[in-house]
Amino acid sequence: MLRWLLLGGVVSALAGTASAGFLVALDWTTRTREAQPWLLGLLPVGGLLVGLLYHYFGQSVARGNNQLIEEIHQPRDVVPLRMAPLVLLGTLLTHLVGGSAGREGTAVQMGGALADQLSRWLPRGLRLHRPRERRLLLIAGISAGFASVFGTPLAGAVFGLEVFRVGRLRYEALLPSLLAAFGADWVTRAWGVGHTHYLVLEVPALSAAGVAATLLLGLLSGLTARGFVAAVHAWQSWFGRLIAWPPLRPVAGGAGLLALVGLLYLVIGPEVTRYLGLGVPTIVAAFEAPLPWYSFGLKLLLTSLTLGAGFKGGEVTPLFFVGAALGSALALVLPLPVALLAGVGFVAVFSGAANTPLACTLMGLELFGLPAAPYLALGCVVAYLTSGHGGIYGAQVVGTAKH
Amino acid sequence: MLRWLLLGGVVSALAGTASAGFLVALDWTTRTREAQPWLLGLLPVGGLLVGLLYHYFGQSVARGNNQLIEEIHQPRDVVPLRMAPLVLLGTLLTHLVGGSAGREGTAVQMGGALADQLSRWLPRGLRLHRPRERRLLLIAGISAGFASVFGTPLAGAVFGLEVFRVGRLRYEALLPSLLAAFGADWVTRAWGVGHTHYLVLEVPALSAAGVAATLLLGLLSGLTARGFVAAVHAWQSWFGRLIAWPPLRPVAGGAGLLALVGLLYLVIGPEVTRYLGLGVPTIVAAFEAPLPWYSFGLKLLLTSLTLGAGFKGGEVTPLFFVGAALGSALALVLPLPVALLAGVGFVAVFSGAANTPLACTLMGLELFGLPAAPYLALGCVVAYLTSGHGGIYGAQVVGTAKH
Incomplete structure (x- = not known):
């Protein structure tokens, strides 16, 4: 368990920091696009840049979220680290020119790719028991990315467990996901990055x-x-x-x-x-x-x-x-x-x-x-x-x- | 789905009403025992009554919660209706003479046994597809009992899905459990029966x-x-x-x-x-x-x-x-x-x-x-x-x- 505390802490720090940086950059991008409407005219150019980026550098990571899910089901290779910067850049470009898209894919891919690097870099004493522990680490990375980008750690913890299989939940990764989700959310907030607040004020009695x-x-x-x-x-x-x-x-x-x-x-x-x-x-x-x-x-x-x-x-x-x-x-x-x-x-x-x-x-x-x-x-x-x-x-x- | 709305409603009404009656009776029993300390002297007599009750009338339902879980795994026979009154009586006797026990077993067994009766009584048009739908009904009954006795419907809904298998959750019974849990909690409250309130006032920042x-x-x-x-x-x-x-x-x-x-x-x-x-x-x-x-x-x-x-x-x-x-x-x-x-x-x-x-x-x-x-x-x-x-x-x- 101490092992997973440590691993969870590292995943949290990586994914939480990545999400914080991403949210700040995305905020800047969105404000810029709103202030400079002519950027919309660059939609085809932005598309070309994203397309070239993935065609020449991103063939190995182009399947994105699905690639992470496939590695959880059938572990083959460590997810290339480049998944993180490529999806970050691609997302910011998309938003800069006015594409209609989201951000959880980006955070999840950064979290998953960063977490998976640990399968390579860990010191001897902490070496993972592959493939089982690598799967848990990937799931924890997904949880951390999701939790920190939306500021919803409970949802993030369960999302990592729930997303790769429809209609069934297994508890293997419960502790790693929970630690990574709460940790990453904490790290993102510690960087001073906040989230949108919604309020449902009025909830009538059930009828x-x-x-x-x-x-x-x-x-x-x-x-x-x-x-x-x-x-x-x-x-x-x-x-x-x-x-x-x-x-x-x-x-x-x-x-x-x-x-x-x-x-x-x-x-x-x-x-x-x-x-x-x-x-x-x-x-x-x-x-x-x-x-x-x-x-x-x-x-x-x-x-x-x-x-x-x-x-x-x-x-x-x-x-x-x-x-x-x-x-x-x-x-x-x-x-x-x-x-x-x-x-x-x-x-x-x-x-x-x-x-x-x-x-x-x-x-x-x-x-x-x-x-x-x-x-x-x-x-x-x-x-x-x-x-x-x-x-x-x-x-x-x-x-x-x-x- | 309409079918399960109807079935969920019936399970809710049965289990919610049973829990409401049980909670009122249990409250009376507890107050009586506290006011009349000499009742403690009857502990062996209470034990004898409970023992005789189950020996002569309850052999078929003595395994209680475990019996419900076994029926979910390997459906055999409809759980005898007598499980409900026997566990109610046995629990009240136990509490009257000062036994240290709980109440969720009682509510869950009443909920499960009552829900399972529907496999017999339903009109032709609503007849269940056994054994699959009977399992779902049993799970819904457990959820309804748990939710209504503690006033915690979300926990009740998930408890029914989680309790029969360690470390794995399946979503088959998601809708029946949810409907039965919220419905039964609503019914218990509609009978005017409340629950204990606890407050965690002070939650420090994570450290x-x-x-x-x-x-x-x-x-x-x-x-x-x-x-x-x-x-x-x-x-x-x-x-x-x-x-x-x-x-x-x-x-x-x-x-x-x-x-x-x-x-x-x-x-x-x-x-x-x-x-x-x-x-x-x-x-x-x-x-x-x-x-x-x-x-x-x-x-x-x-x-x-x-x-x-x-x-x-x-x-x-x-x-x-x-x-x-x-x-x-x-x-x-x-x-x-x-x-x-x-x-x-x-x-x-x-x-x-x-x-x-x-x-x-x-x-x-x-x-x-x-x-x-x-x-x-x-x-x-x-x-x-x-x-x-x-x-x-x-x-x-x-x-x-x-x-």
């Missing part, structure tokens, strides 16, 4: 109408997650078939995004920029008043195009956006407060897309407070059950069928 | 000393849990070897308890009665000021004797007592607030004894609030890892080894 509304939102969240996964795949295979040379795919994607944003500008005006990047201000707004009904679909479209074309980042913050926007819009017809519906949608769409209902419920508790527990849990579980057996992480193995 | 203290408390909690399990088994096999006719075993156990209480009266005075029954007031006191160092051992001794001799009830509230007393006493030497140590011990000893670290962490969150999360999670996980592969539920199957 039949409230439960029915939550079930419906859970179901719609599951179907939305399914739609998101299908859309990313569709763009991916479409670009793959159309364009033979990979670095050109994000160029075309960037040009397409640019055209789409221009078109949308004509319809909804400057508001269109709210759908680019992470979109955190719009997520916060979703808790305050109902968003337009088309918001969630627009974000889904832009994000699936961004990621399907080969830009880098993560899926999770855009999924938060899509879910919060969906819940928020439904406040016009469902008998629950807008903030509660936005909060449930926020975690439920992600739960369905990543097949991680427990981690998402815990994340909801950590972000929105305990009183919302019944709504959050029900929304996440129903979305998980209705999103199908696919998901944003193709390398997940189905451990127990959902139905 | 190396605090983490080390929590690790030590987790380790001691795991070893204490191991000791408790060994003690119950030792008493059971000792009474089994010494006394051939089962109904006489709790008579001898009752006489032994009576003698032990008399002896303790000479040493620690009237305070000894604080160690009988559930002991909720002493659990609450453990959060306020450090308890004497011997408290946890005394409760462990009296409870293992009560249950090992064949009285009825549960193990969990006494384990809460043992853990809270252990944590509370350690406040004299460990650098954390007494309430926090008592809270961590409360859930950690139970986590080690029942092999349910996730349910216990969630229970800690529900009872003591989110800020204590790192301490609660670490304590529960370490206690789980150090308590060995046995546990209070002998029918548990080891799914994934702990080490």
